[in-house]
Amino acid sequence: MDLKDLRYFLHLSNSLHFARSSRELHISPSGLTRSIQRLEQELDVAVFERDNRTVALTHAGLLLRDYALHTLDEYSRLKTSIQEQSQDLRGKLSLFCSVTASYSFLHDLLDRFRINHPNIELQLHTGDSAEALQRVSDETDDVVIAALPPKLSDKLEFLPLAQSSLVCIGPVSISPVQSMIKNVIVEEDIDWRTLPFIMPESGLTRARVDEWFSNKQIRPLIYAQVSGHEAMVSMASLGCGIAVVPEVVLDNSPMRDKVRILPVMSELKPFVIGLCVMRRKLSNPLIAAFWSVAEYGGCVNKQADCKDVGSRV
Numbered sequence: 001m002d003l004k005d006l007r008y009f010l011h012l013s014n015s016l017h018f019a020r021s022s023r024e025l026h027i028s029p030s031g032l033t034r035s036i037q038r039l040e041q042e043l044d045v046a047v048f049e050r051d052n053r054t055v056a057l058t059h060a061g062l063l064l065r066d067y068a069l070h071t072l073d074e075y076s077r078l079k080t081s082i083q084e085q086s087q088d089l090r091g092k093l094s095l096f097c098s099v100t101a102s103y104s105f106l107h108d109l110l111d112r113f114r115i116n117h118p119n120i121e122l123q124l125h126t127g128d129s130a131e132a133l134q135r136v137s138d139e140t141d142d143v144v145i146a147a148l149p150p151k152l153s154d155k156l157e158f159l160p161l162a163q164s165s166l167v168c169i170g171p172v173s174i175s176p177v178q179s180m181i182k183n184v185i186v187e188e189d190i191d192w193r194t195l196p197f198i199m200p201e202s203g204l205t206r207a208r209v210d211e212w213f214s215n216k217q218i219r220p221l222i223y224a225q226v227s228g229h230e231a232m233v234s235m236a237s238l239g240c241g242i243a244v245v246p247e248v249v250l251d252n253s254p255m256r257d258k259v260r261i262l263p264v265m266s267e268l269k270p271f272v273i274g275l276c277v278m279r280r281k282l283s284n285p286l287i288a289a290f291w292s293v294a295e296y297g298g299c300v301n302k303q304a305d306c307k308d309v310g311s312r313v
Contacts, residue, residue: 001042003075006068008035009047013065014138016055024140039064069280076284090119091286096136097145098129099230100249105145105161105273113293120286128228130203136276142287147204147246148272157282159275159294164248166208166268169259175239187216187264196223196241198232205229208268209244233259246271 012021012032022029040047047061057065079091097106102124110122125141132146137153145161152158170181180195192213197220200206213220223241226232229249236243237258244265250256275294281287 001039001071003072005035005039006072008032009039010065010068010072011138011140012036012048012055013057013061013068016057018050018055024138073280073283076286088119089117089285089289092121092123093143093286093290094123094125094141095143095145096125096127096132096141098132098228098249099126100246100252101129101145101273102126104248104252109294113290116293117289120289128201128203130200130206130227133276136278139278142277142281142284143290144276145273146276148274149204155279157277157279159291160272161274161294162248163270163272164246165270166205166244166265167247167250168242168244168262168265169233169236169250170242170262171237171239172258172260173237173239177239177241181242181262184262184264190264192218192220194221196221198223198235198241198243199225200229200232200244201225201227204271205244205246209265212265212268244268246273248273 008021008025008027011025012018015021015024018029018032022032025032027035036048043060043064045060046058047064049056049058076091095106106124113120113122125135129146132144133149133153133156135141136144136146136156146158148158148160171178177196181190184190199209199220199222224235226235226243229245230253232243232245233250233253233255235241237255242262250259250261275291277287277291282291
């Protein structure tokens with residue numbers, strides 16, 4: 001079996017979505033379909049049940065997924081084992097994080113890693129941090145920077161790097177929203193029914209904000225649901241509404257002087273931010289090398305409080 005076909009199959013077996021897999025694998029939908037058909041022809045059995053709306057693994061597909069995981073892991077170990085004989089790690093490592101994390105956490109980490117392993121090619125993808133855990137679970141990326149969820153899958157390993165508080169922000173420039181918050185001292189000063197609120201589409205921030213409103217029995221006036229904390233800071237600075245974002249995002253935003261932190265929603269729990277990988281992939285020498293550099297370096301964000309965070313969660 002072709003290893004590339006197995007990689008394509010493995011991604012699709014996790015996403016169960018042809019369009020999404022073809023987009024993230026940078027292959028046309030027809031090309032992905034042909035790849036799956038080659039596997040099915042070789043096995044003489046269907047590995048997916050599919051129609052115009054749904055995709056599901058067959059029993060044969062479940063067996064093939066286990067085989068693909070084992071085969072690709074063994075190939076990766078073989079390749080790196082051969083390279084280790086020359087004491088020179090080579091290969092590709094795929095990383096995913098938000099734009100903020102790329103310069104808040106990755107800069108020093110990558111600097112140390114490149115010194116120790118100059119021949120490992122790093123492929124960095126950026127996007128909404130809410131997608132990070134899904135991308136590492138789908139094996140779209142090898143390593144991600146993510147916020148630690150309340151319950152982490154047993155299949156994942158997490159290495160804390162820093163903590164970041166969640167803060168509520170609003171505009172400082174003159175606008176209807178600014179006039180509604182200029183005299184706010186406590187939460188009771190806000191009329192949540194009329195004050196526009198910018199909500200994240202998904203992720204841990206969304207979950208914690210939803211929980212806060214539910215506990216307070218408040219139904220906020222949602223102005224927009226936005227993908228990415230960086231965009232939320234921009235919208236708040238423009239006077240579109242108020243928003244809750246991690247403080248590390250605000251500290252690194254070019255719009256930080258155009259918003260102010262409001263003295264509300266202080267009960268929101270801070271984020272624990274760190275590296276996350278599939279646990280079984282820590283046997284991969286490339287990933288293990290990256291993990292070791294991060295673990296040895298400790299808390300890469302000197303301004304964050306990491307003292308209450310263990311090295312492994």
